[in-house]
Amino acid sequence: SSKAITDLQKLMSEIEDISCNNEWCHIKGKVPLNTSKDYASEVSSYTKGLGIFMVKPCGYQITKDGYSDNIRMNEKDKLLFMFQKSMSLK
Secondary structure (H helix, E strand, C coil): CHHHHHHHHHCCCEEEEEEECCCCEEEEEECCHHHHCCHHHHHHHHCCCCCCCCCCCCCCCCCCCCCHHHCCCCHHHHHHHHHHHHHHCC
């Protein structure tokens, strides 16, 4: 469950509720489509087919500019991107 929570935070989700028992965790929240479109296959892979990522439409919200184009950056590129973003805020 901690991997899923970390992943969902990276995907810019809003986690609303987490309930776990000895075998399963159910995480409820909102996640942008543009950051999560490949996440179901990732969940299936790291849980060896036992995990399920389900989504249903819940409306339209604008996400932060530039994020969807930079999801798969390596660590060096992420640092450069964050630096450039911070400089543009000044």
